[in-house]
Amino acid sequence: MTTSATSVSPTARTLWRRNRAVLLACLLVLLAAVATAWLARDRSEGRRLDPRDTSTAGSAALAALLEEEGVRVHRVTTADEAAALATPRSLLLITKFVADPAEAHRLAALPSDRMLVGDQGNLDILAPGVKPEETVRVRSREPGCALDQARRAGSAHLGGAAFTAPPGATGCYPSGDRPTLVRYAEGTRTITVAGDGEFMTNLYLTEDGNAALAMNLAGQRPELIWLTTPAPGDPGYAADQVAGSRGRDLWDLLPPGVGWAVAQLCVAVLLAAIWQGRRLGPVVAERLPVVVRAAETAEGLGRLYRARRARDRAAAALRAACLDRVTPRLGLGRAAGPDEVITTLASRTGEDAARLRTLLYGPAPAGDAALAELAAGLDAIEDRLRREPPPASPAPAGTA
Numbered sequence: 001m002t003t004s005a006t007s008v009s010p011t012a013r014t015l016w017r018r019n020r021a022v023l024l025a026c027l028l029v030l031l032a033a034v035a036t037a038w039l040a041r042d043r044s045e046g047r048r049l050d051p052r053d054t055s056t057a058g059s060a061a062l063a064a065l066l067e068e069e070g071v072r073v074h075r076v077t078t079a080d081e082a083a084a085l086a087t088p089r090s091l092l093l094i095t096k097f098v099a100d101p102a103e104a105h106r107l108a109a110l111p112s113d114r115m116l117v118g119d120q121g122n123l124d125i126l127a128p129g130v131k132p133e134e135t136v137r138v139r140s141r142e143p144g145c146a147l148d149q150a151r152r153a154g155s156a157h158l159g160g161a162a163f164t165a166p167p168g169a170t171g172c173y174p175s176g177d178r179p180t181l182v183r184y185a186e187g188t189r190t191i192t193v194a195g196d197g198e199f200m201t202n203l204y205l206t207e208d209g210n211a212a213l214a215m216n217l218a219g220q221r222p223e224l225i226w227l228t229t230p231a232p233g234d235p236g237y238a239a240d241q242v243a244g245s246r247g248r249d250l251w252d253l254l255p256p257g258v259g260w261a262v263a264q265l266c267v268a269v270l271l272a273a274i275w276q277g278r279r280l281g282p283v284v285a286e287r288l289p290v291v292v293r294a295a296e297t298a299e300g301l302g303r304l305y306r307a308r309r310a311r312d313r314a315a316a317a318l319r320a321a322c323l324d325r326v327t328p329r330l331g332l333g334r335a336a337g338p339d340e341v342i343t344t345l346a347s348r349t350g351e352d353a354a355r356l357r358t359l360l361y362g363p364a365p366a367g368d369a370a371l372a373e374l375a376a377g378l379d380a381i382e383d384r385l386r387r388e389p390p391p392a393s394p395a396p397a398g399t400a
Helices: 012-040 060-068 079-085 101-108 148-153 210-218 237-244 258-276 294-307 311-329 338-349 353-361 368-387
Strands: 072-076 090-094 113-117 131-141 156-164 170-175 178-186 189-194 223-227
Touching (some): 060 072, 060 210, 079 223, 148 210, 156 210, 338 368
Parallel strands (some): 072 223, 090 223
Antiparallel strands (some): 131 156, 170 178
């Protein structure tokens, strides 16, 4: 007689059934970590519209194309540097937020043509007559104007702000009835204002006619003075950082990934709570480690009352317990008042109503003997009532 060997090792199916909940929770945590890491990545990494920055927010590609076409690009970060290079044959491209009115007046007095890109401070000084009216979405727009630089470029990513243009200005890439790019002449200079600079960034330069529009506008002069936000190591970097930190709250000072880290932690805690709470069911009665008889509990409570001389609380407890037992036998509800209870109880037991009122609603006993007498009186009332038959229930309406 032969017997077949039976393996007692767990199979892959058994392991899967046993551990699938844990594996699923780990997978969800991993997916949450990947999602939060992707969302928490700094999309503004780099120096926005900086001609030396090669990140998606920078404009190094545009600067390289302009230099290949023979335009000399001068990257500056202060008004002093821009003034030292400004000539009537140059274009001052301002992508830095100019917050200081004195600096804005100095830049406006330079003999160069001016081009302002994106959100700008002191726009009334740098581009008189141009007023931003509303914020609009950045998207691909058609030129919709006769400006040669825009017409040759075709559609481009513009938006950010829609302007009211001064008389005689040319407005292009409209949003509704307001342009997002304005060009006009001021004496011998031309001033160009663009509501947003996405079309000049490395990320969008190759889409639509963005590269053509950026080169047509920024390459119209042989010298390009590009005023950008200072980077570490540039003149004025510390002052610019201090000016930019005004009005910031405590949340702005936290690293950018803190919020997503907290969100990831909340997701992990929620998943752990679901995992641990999946088997919640009805309350299970468990055996107490020590069983205490009701008589012992009552005796211990009485001793505590006696030790604290709390005869008032003891009397109140006795009277409340007596009323809880008496009122149902009298056919009264819990909301019955003292007068109703005394009247019904007196008619049922034949006791004096004044004595019943003293027993059930009277003052606290003055001593231990009075408390014992009160307890005996209440017991006597219950005993007498217990011998009486309970009141008959009223017959339902409509029955004979």
